Amino acid sequence: MTQSPSDPHLAFAVFRPRRGRIVAITFAVLVLAAFTLVAIVAPGAEWKPFDRALVIAFGLAIAWFLLRFAMIRAVPTRESLVVRNLLTSRTLEWSEIVSVEFAGADPWVSLDLADTDELAVMAIQRADGPRARKEAARLAALVTALGEAGDR
Template sequence: MSDTSGLPALPVTFRPGHTRVILLTAGLAIFLVITWIALLLEQLGPGERLTFILTGALLFWVLAQLARVKVVADETGVTVVNIVSRRRLDWAEILQVNLRPGDPWVFLNLSDGTSLPALGIQPGLARKRAIADAQALRALACAHATAHTAEDQG
């Protein structure tokens, strides 16, 4: 591989830390408040209380799914975990890593002509960190593409 100084050590995980903490904290708070209300209301029967608690658990689960987004880079490629999907990519499949002004998250342009959103890098609450993460992923993709091209030619 070419000079890897300045590149993050692999494996590396990119995820929106602040957003994750907020979503999980809100989910837990919602679950606890709904459960507390279910137990506090004396006129509710056991089935109604269970429905309240299950509703709180469902809301927590939805927010946890939103919080699970990440991008994991390792020696062989990248795994993109979005809200309802997970996709494994080889480094050679990633042609470009984009985070343009106004984008809600990073987009990966792929060798099959498609674009894959990578929600694990999003500038919402931590713009500077998202830009640094996008640059790091771009540098990793370039370094591995260069290494892959050198191996093909050698």
């Protein structure tokens, strides 16, 4: 059963992946710890402080990327949907969204837009199983209730 868009506590909850977020945060911590450990205890006198700092910096870069993945989300309001994917963010008015697609083997939901463009919503991921289908249905209900593009 999907939540009704008239229930603001449930309908306007932020869309976030569950499994992908947990994996990304866990690996960010592990990568940073591993690279720091290697930089500190690396054998050999050939490693200068600058070399060690570069190894830690590389670990930080990987951890940053993983944390970006952990921060993906879609934030619905009565006026719009803000989609924050891995590297980009986009704000859409509900009237710009024609339909919500979550078919086949697609890894995440995609939105068909009125300008014939398509936008991935990485916040709703197939890896989350039944929860992802419920979240896709909730997003589709919001588009139906608040959008106008489907009425054209």
